[in-house]
Amino acid sequence: MNWAADLSAIQWVFIVVLAIISGLDRTALAQTSLCRPILCGGLCGLIMGNYAAGLLIGAVMELFWLMRLPVGATVAPDDTQATITAVFLFCGFNTGLHTLLPEHLLMVVVLFFATLFAYLGRLVDIGARHMNGRIQYRAQATLERNSSLYAPNVLRWANLAGLMNFAIAAFFSQVIILCATLASIALVVPLLERFSWQFSAMPVYAALLAGVGAVYACITVRYGVVLFGAGFGITLLVTLV
């Protein structure tokens, strides 16, 4: 395996910061959409020097997980870290002449494995939330033991601990997804290299259509088929005219 990208220390720092900040944005901080694949994918691509690829991977990943809503106790697979991993590995292994696999094949391979291991990130996230349960339990016990304490201070410390907890979880989620995806690519590349691939962008478009299906499957509205057909038909007509 040839890692072709030559990353500077600043790029490494930016990648780690992006992984942690966007990981925090998922639940803990503000929900500004920085965690959405299309944003963090584009930013990761920008840091890695291939913005267009980052945006495309982010767009496909966005469709896969768009309808996994963070409602109630539902914890969605970690699409943020999966996207950063996919963009990071794609840009790292696909630099000019030193590409590991043909460009579009590599993109589909990293997309597939990052999507697969996004579920591991979900487990880390669930673990962090259970840890937060312990923090809350301790904060409550402290408040009950000593009612003369200034309650907002105790709660502030509990929140700070929760923030650290989520930040560590985001970092570990990134490391786990990255390692798992990297190991899987190392396993499949020797198999794929046996064939002489002359890949077009077709598999990437197929992935995009899988994403469209993933979103459509979760939206239930009246006349859904008609509306979808209208969008498709009008664009088709505009393109042909």
Added chain:
Amino acid sequence: MHAVVKNLLKLNLRCLLLQVCWNFRVFQGVGSAWIIQAFRQNISTRNADNSSDGSSQSAVQINYFNTNTFCAPTVLAAQLALHEKQARGEYVVIGPDEFAAAVMAPVAAVGDALFWGGLRPLAALSAIILALHGFVWAPLAVVLLFTLPCTVVRIAGSLLGYVRGAQVVALIQQLHLANLAVRIKQINVVLLGVIAALAWRGLGKELNLDLSSSMGLAALVLMGVGINVLLLRCKIPIVIVLGICVILFCIAACIVYPSTALF
């Protein structure tokens, strides 16, 4: 007036950290307790200064709290307004904590449907369409269509919650946000059709197809989406559907267009 603006600003900034200690026991309870407790403590300190009865404080309880993050400032500001009313000795229809407990679920239902189920997909799908058209600034669509409206709702909601108190629920009801969410979802389905057509256009260019062959490809694209939807509605994981879709699509294209060198 100055104190109210300062309080609301503080409340809004703190609401950005509402979920910072999210857990399966009390959900956003730690965050909401921290936000409200600081104000409550100030109110009780003021009251203690005014009346010298020196009543003993009971331990703070971290209660279950779970609502939509973008609607939370509305609920918490209304709760704060009720606290202040109660502290002033005014009559309140419902207690502050009871109010929060009563409205958080219905507000969450409306907010989740509108923001997570409607607005977020709308922003993301618009950004994807722009990205497929080659717009470099496509991700900004998410900021403009989702982050910005959410910020406006947070700020305006906290203001309305504080001014109207418990009556803010009636206002939310009057806005018919659930209907708006349905309309946005319908637009999202149209946008999905646009993305599928853009994929068709991209494939057509990739395979250098003429008009009649393009029509066949359009049918192939629609069939592909249909099969994906069926598989996903049968609870098959997206990663398997992705694998199946990529393999089947390439095989089908090879059969339908044998002249095209795919591999």
